[in-house]
Amino acid sequence: xxxxxxxxxxxxxxxxxxxxxxxxxxxxxxxxxxxxxxxxxxxxxxxxxxxxxxxxxxxxxxxxxxxxxxxxxxxxxxxxxxxxxxxxxxxxxxxxxxxxxxxxxxxxxxxxxxxxxxxxxxxxxxxxxxxxxxxxxxxxxxxxxxxxxxxxxxxxxxxxxxxxxxxxxxxxxxxxxxxxxxxxxxxxxxxxxxxxxxxxxxxxxxxxxxxxxxxxxxxxxxxxxxxxxxxxxxxxxxxxxxxxxxxxxxxxxxxxxxxxxxxxxxxxxxxxxxxxxxxxxxxxxxxxxxxxxxxxxxxxxxxxxxxxxxxxxxxxxxxxxxxxxxxxxxxxxxxxxxxxxxxxxxxxxxxxxxxxxxxxxxxxxxxxxxxxxxxxxxxxxxx
Numbered sequence: 001x002x003x004x005x006x007x008x009x010x011x012x013x014x015x016x017x018x019x020x021x022x023x024x025x026x027x028x029x030x031x032x033x034x035x036x037x038x039x040x041x042x043x044x045x046x047x048x049x050x051x052x053x054x055x056x057x058x059x060x061x062x063x064x065x066x067x068x069x070x071x072x073x074x075x076x077x078x079x080x081x082x083x084x085x086x087x088x089x090x091x092x093x094x095x096x097x098x099x100x101x102x103x104x105x106x107x108x109x110x111x112x113x114x115x116x117x118x119x120x121x122x123x124x125x126x127x128x129x130x131x132x133x134x135x136x137x138x139x140x141x142x143x144x145x146x147x148x149x150x151x152x153x154x155x156x157x158x159x160x161x162x163x164x165x166x167x168x169x170x171x172x173x174x175x176x177x178x179x180x181x182x183x184x185x186x187x188x189x190x191x192x193x194x195x196x197x198x199x200x201x202x203x204x205x206x207x208x209x210x211x212x213x214x215x216x217x218x219x220x221x222x223x224x225x226x227x228x229x230x231x232x233x234x235x236x237x238x239x240x241x242x243x244x245x246x247x248x249x250x251x252x253x254x255x256x257x258x259x260x261x262x263x264x265x266x267x268x269x270x271x272x273x274x275x276x277x278x279x280x281x282x283x284x285x286x287x288x289x290x291x292x293x294x295x296x297x298x299x300x301x302x303x304x305x306x307x308x309x310x311x312x313x314x315x316x317x318x319x320x321x322x323x324x325x326x327x328x329x330x331x332x333x334x335x336x337x338x339x340x341x342x343x344x345x346x347x348x349x350x351x352x353x354x355x356x357x358x359x360x361x362x363x364x365x366x367x368x369x370x371x372x373x374x375x376x377x378x379x380x381x382x383x
Contacts, residue, residue, distance in 0.1 A: 003379060004037035004090030008079060008101035012042040012059060016267055018211065019292040020121040023178050024096045030368040032056050036375075039086060041079050041101070060086075069137070072100045079104035080111070087112050092375055097121045098128040103141050106148045115378045118145060119153035120163060123310055124287035126215045129162040142166050150378060155290040156311035174374060177311065178290035179367025182359045185299035187276050194276035203236040204341045207278035207302070209271050209293040210285075212243035217284045217307075217327060219252060224333035226256040232341035237262045237282075240274055275300040279347055280340055286327045288312055295362050298322075298354035303340055303347040305333075315362070321353035 009024040011017045017025070024040070032038045032055075044050065044061035052059045062078025064071050079101065083093070093109050093116045095102035102118045109116035120128040132138030145152070146167045153176050154160035163173050187194075195201045206225075210216055218239070225237055239249070239262065246264065253259040268274065271293075275281075281297030281304045288294075288310030295315065297304055304322035306312040316322035323340070325332045340347055360366075 003092075003375075004039065004086075005031060005092045005094060005375065006039045006041060006083065006086065006090045006105075008041045008093065008095040008105045010043055010097065010099065010101055011045070012040055013054060015045050015048070016269075019178075019289070020096050020119075022292050023119075026179060026181070026364055027094075027368065027371060028057050029055060030364055031371070034368070034372065036372075037089060039090065041082050041104075043075055076100055076104045076107070080108045083108035083114075084112065087114075091115060091379055092117065095119065098132060098141060098145065103144060106141075106144045109150075110148050115150045115381070116148065117151045117153060117374070117378075118149050119155075120159050120289075121155070122287055122289040123156070123158035123162050126287040127159070127162065127289075129166055151374065156314055158310055159289065176370045176374070177314070177362060177367060178292060178295065179364035180292065180295040180299060180358065180362055182295075182299040182355075182363040185272060185275060185296050186355075187300060188272065189276060191276065191279070194273060197273070198277050200236060200277060202234060204232065204234045204280070205236050205238060205278045206280045206282050206337070207238045207240065207274055207297070208282050208284075209240040209274075209296070210283070210291075211241055212239065212245040212249060214245065215285055215287050216245075217286050218245060218249055220328050220330055220333060221282055221284045222249065222252050222256060222258065222262070223330045224337055225261065226258050227330065227334035228337040228341065229258065229261060231338045235261060235337060235341050238265055238274055238278065239263065240265045240268050240271055242266050271296065272300070275302065278302055279344075280305060280337075282337075283307065283312065284325075284327065284333065285309060285312075290315065290362075295358055298358035298362075301351040301355040303350040304354050305336060305340070315357070316354070317357055321357045322350060 007024050007028050009021050011021045028038045038057050040059045050061050060082050062082050064074040093105040093114050095105040095118045098120055105116050132142050152163050152173050154173050253262045281302045283306040290311035307327040308324045
């Protein structure tokens with residue numbers, strides 16, 4: 001019986017990727033190490049080849065042309081043709097996010113008699129369901145999902161409820177969280193040594209890792225920092241990542257007079273040295289799924305402060321291994337940053353609880369086995 005799996009994802013390494021794409025990479029490599037034949041179909045970017053070996057994975061990049069809708073359409077047709085060419089090598093299609101790659105997977109599964117899984121990444125205003133509902137082509141994708149998908153992956157309760165709201169039956173929805181190689185983020189050196197390398201030895205270091213975009217509500221964080229500094233002058237914020245809001249955030253920091261307490265680091269290939277140097281991780285988002293960056297920070301043993309959106313409540317165990325604060329509430333964020341900045345014992349306690357939670361619930365050894373069980377169950381239906 002064919003037990004190959006094809007991952008369909010918008011972007012894939014070696015180019016920089018977002019959270020959903022990093023999860024696709026982690027799952028593909030996990031499955032490959034467990035002996036599953038794995039193929040990846042993704043968009044062609046820059047001068048990357050049409051077919052490439054990436055750490056033992058076969059990555060296929062169909063040619064696309066044009067801009068906007070036309071580029072998406074040509075990717076869908078190219079992906080379906082690639083899937084037809086590979087049809088003897090796999091039985092399962094797994095699309096990450098409910099956009100163009102999911103539609104390609106649904107079409108190919110329908111034409112070729114394959115099983116198809118679609119993973120939704122985020123809930124709320126910026127989530128798969130709400131974004132899809134805003135356009136005709138998005139509503140058509142949702143209709144195709146209702147009719148043809150075998151299993152939809154929901155990362156958390158809010159995504160689960162949104163999937164139910166578009167008419168997909170409860171028994172076709174599976175709850176599987178994002179995963180992480182937790183031990184890879186255990187601190188490699190003492191916090192003081194890591195801080196010294198960045199000239200931050202006398203600072204209480206906060207870190208944000210992610211896209212600098214409206215979804216992350218970073219103006220709230222900068223305003224809260226400005227209000228916290230009189231009571232905790234050692235606070236320093238590292239912003240790791242880039243995005244459309246960077247220039248505006250740099251200007252906001254200057255206008256607030258806190259630019260000496262904020263470092264914009266841009267995209268970083270390896271965030272671990274910065275996590276090693278940090279005392280707190282901050283995530284003021286108004287919308288999330290299961291945040292990779294939050295899981296990485298927990299694994300590194302950081303005190304984590306986040307908003308109660310998406311999967312954050314579940315990840316932080318209702319606030320028992322982190323701090324949950326209202327989105328957009330500058331006063332609440334300022335009070336919490338001040339308190340944590342002045343209380344190293346509380347930071348240490350929350351950091352240890354976060355690390356234990358990440359290792360026991362979100363390590364990829366746990367999450368990967370859930371996917372293997374799901375795949376085997378779908379393969380058994382073909383017998």
